[in-house]
Amino acid sequence: MTKYSSKFKAKVVHEYLDGGIGLNELQQKYQIARHSTVSSWVKRAQVHGMSSLKVSHHRNKYSQDYKISVVDYIQTHEISRNQAAIHFGISSSQANSWMKIYQEQGVAGLRPKPRGRRSTMSKHKNQNRSPKRLTATKEEKYKQQITELKRQLHNAELDRDILKTLATITRKQPK
Known part of the structure; x- marks a missing residue:
């Protein structure tokens, strides 16, 4: 409720x-x-x-591409997760969750999870349980790389703008 x-x-x-x-x-x-x-x-x-x-009482399913676009928007627009959530019309906790998953597991962690009850497992398989690490597909690796390159480009543009501003200020100052 x-x-x-x-x-x-x-x-x-x-x-x-x-x-x-x-x-x-x-x-x-x-x-x-x-x-x-x-x-x-x-x-x-x-x-x-x-x-x-309006309070929504149904669960929305978001595609992996949508989740990546939210993460990318947060990284390249220098805004808070709450502001990004308002921009995309999702809850801020959802944006926080996706960012945390992306930082820990990458793009592969943002893929949709299977819903419903898990199948029963034999005792033998249940004993050898270990936390499984998701392996990214080729497409997910490319998406991860694109997202990282966009973030690096944004940071480089910020650095360039700072240096341009600094150069302008130093030129205007009397010697």
């Missing part, structure tokens, strides 16, 4: 957007744990509309 209903979220966001009250005051008025919660509701409503505040 969700902590806050869709109607409650909409009420709080409308009250903020109508003006006259800030995030901290709303947080205290409605006894919401953190004002960042209210802030994320407001940003989500501004980006995706009030319908995005």
